[in-house]
Amino acid sequence: MRTRREYEELGTDPERRDERPLTGYALLMGGYVISTVTAATLVARRRGDAALPTPADLALLSVAVFRTTRTLAKDAVLSPLRAPFTVFSGPAGPGEVLEQPRPGAVRHAVGELITCPFCLGQWVATASLVSFAAAPRATRWVATGMTVVAAADALQYAYAALEETEG
DSSP states (O other), rough: OOHHHHHHHHHTTTSSSEEEEEHHHHHHHHHHHHHHHHHHHHHHHHHSSOOOOHHHHHHHHHHHHHHHHHHHHBGGGGHHHHHHHHHHHEEEEETEEEEEOOSSSSHHHHHHHHHHHHHHHHHHHHHHHHHHHHHHHHHHHHHHHHHHHHEEEEEEEEHHHHHHOOO
C-alpha cells in the first residue's frame, strides 16, 4: 500500500507511480459483493420469488441507468458530492465536468468509480434491479423520469446540431 506522502510526491505522472490502488479496489469490490448479497437476501425474504423485469422494463431501466450514471459521474451540480474523492480538471461538455481521482488508495479507487459512467453503471444497475424487485411500480416511475431526461438530452443535442447546419 502506498503512503499519502508517496502519492503527493509522485503526483499524477503515470511514469512515476502505480495507478492501480488495489487496496481501494478490494474494499470497493467487497462492499459491492456484501451489499448486493444482503439486498438480494432481503428482497428474497420479503417478496419470495420476485418477478423478473419484462423486456420493456429492461429497456426503460437501461436508459435510466445510462442517464443516472452520466448525471452522477459528470454533472457539474453534483461536483460537491464527488469533491472528497476528485479534483476538477476542466469542463467536459454542456453541464458536465472532467474530474480526476485524488491520491490515496481508497480515495483514488472511489474517485475512479464515481467519475466513470461505465464503472458506475454496474452499481446503479444493481441498485435499480434490487429496487425493481422490492418496489416495481415506484422504480418504473423513477426510471421513467430519468428516461425522459435522457430523451430530452438527445433532443437538445439534435437541436444544437440542426442549428450548426443552418450556420
